[in-house]
Amino acid sequence: MRVIELRSDTFTRPTPAMRKAMAEAEVGDDQYGEDPTVNRLEKRAAEIVGKEAAVYVASGMLGNLCGVLSQTQRGDEVILGDLAHIVQNEMGASFVVGGIVPRLVPNREGLPAIADLANAVRPQGMYPRTSLVCLENSHNNCGGAVITAEQTKQVADFAHARGMRVHLDGARIFNAAAALRVDAKELVRDVDTVQFCFSKGLAAPVGSILCGDAETVLKARRVRKMLGGAMRQAGVIAAAALVALEEMRDRLVDDHRNAKRLADGLARIPGIRIDAAKTVTNIVSFEVDPDAMEPGAFQKACAAEGLRISRYLGNSPRLRAVTHLDVTSDDIDAALEIARGVLAGGRAPVTAAR
Numbered sequence: 345m346r347v348i349e350l351r352s353d354t355f356t357r358p359t360p361a362m363r364k365a366m367a368e369a370e371v372g373d374d375q376y377g378e379d380p381t382v383n384r385l386e387k388r389a390a391e392i393v394g395k396e397a398a399v400y401v402a403s404g405m406l407g408n409l410c411g412v413l414s415q416t417q418r419g420d421e422v423i424l425g426d427l428a429h430i431v432q433n434e435m436g437a438s439f440v441v442g443g444i445v446p447r448l449v450p451n452r453e454g455l456p457a458i459a460d461l462a463n464a465v466r467p468q469g470m471y472p473r474t475s476l477v478c479l480e481n482s483h484n485n486c487g488g489a490v491i492t493a494e495q496t497k498q499v500a501d502f503a504h505a506r507g508m509r510v511h512l513d514g515a516r517i518f519n520a521a522a523a524l525r526v527d528a529k530e531l532v533r534d535v536d537t538v539q540f541c542f543s544k545g546l547a548a549p550v551g552s553i554l555c556g557d558a559e560t561v562l563k564a565r566r567v568r569k570m571l572g573g574a575m576r577q578a579g580v581i582a583a584a585a586l587v588a589l590e591e592m593r594d595r596l597v598d599d600h601r602n603a604k605r606l607a608d609g610l611a612r613i614p615g616i617r618i619d620a621a622k623t624v625t626n627i628v629s630f631e632v633d634p635d636a637m638e639p640g641a642f643q644k645a646c647a648a649e650g651l652r653i654s655r656y657l658g659n660s661p662r663l664r665a666v667t668h669l670d671v672t673s674d675d676i677d678a679a680l681e682i683a684r685g686v687l688a689g690g691r692a693p694v695t696a697a698r
Contacts, residue, residue: 381579488627
């Protein structure tokens with residue numbers, strides 16, 4: 345059966361160029377700073393986002409951990425949107441491991457309002473010290489919403505004026521840059537640290553990176569070591585990340601085009617609730633009318649026909665479909681056929697395996 349994998353862009357498979365680079369990678373011991381491929385990746389990643397230094401890590405969650413813990417002390421308070429990936433999807437690791445206190449504000453389409461941030465900052469004295477603001481771009485739990493360089497600067501100026509720093513969870517920052525038609529440097533210019541993933545839209549098999557000033561990145565390296573994240577001959581995977589960084593950024597617009605095609609198609613299916621205009625990156629967020637079908641039942645019925653989608657935050661009514669390198673426009677058309685057939689109560693048309 346033809347399988348259309350839309351649960352996440354983490355399901356991408358490495359390209360032939362990535363596999364070749366991995367096989368031929370020059371390696372050393374990264375813990376000693378002697379893996380030349382990792383060193384090239386860190387230097388190049390920092391250059392691309394306009395930061396001084398970078399540290400390669402195994403996952404986006406570890407990158408966020410290193411970013412948050414390198415800029416806070418135990419007992420500090422950190423301001424985050426209530427739908428932030430760090431809050432919703434990372435097992436509370438920053439708070440459990442770092443001993444810091446989350447101060448949640450409404451996300452409001454992916455970006456906390458300045459007024460909400462101002463209300464969240466504690467006065468000095470008998471309260472936790474508010475030391476960090478975390479942003480996310482693009483925003484996973486807000487349906488792939490993006491925030492502009494100007495919006496980011498407003499938050500950063502607010503934070504810096506009060507002695508706070510800013511960490512950006514930029515797991516899909518290049519998707520945001522492609523959607524806004526700007527250089528990623530502009531979107532991260534005013535934040536102190538940024539984490540982004542190689543293993544999502546960029547299609548590498550593993551890895552993320554944290555970029556920032558040299559002093560903070562040095563602290564982050566210590567955090568990585570403390571968390572057991574130090575690596576040895578990591579050049580084998582860093583080689584694929586280098587290919588991803590150089591060859592995959594420009595093609596993200598194809599994923600966005602397919603996501604828009606999917607969103608527009610879903611909007612024409614009776615029983616689907618979606619604001620297609622809000623699909624601006626590679627994430628499509630939608631709901632099924634409960635009178636038509638329960639969301640979990642719709643998800644399972646689609647999977648039985650070869651269409652795999654995910655569901656937000658446990659029992660949320662919202663469903664998610666994510667386009668990526670391995671999804672074609674024909675796949676989108678087939679996915680729409682399946683969704684239409686499932687909601688019509690009949691078996692979706694059988695599509696020939698490719």
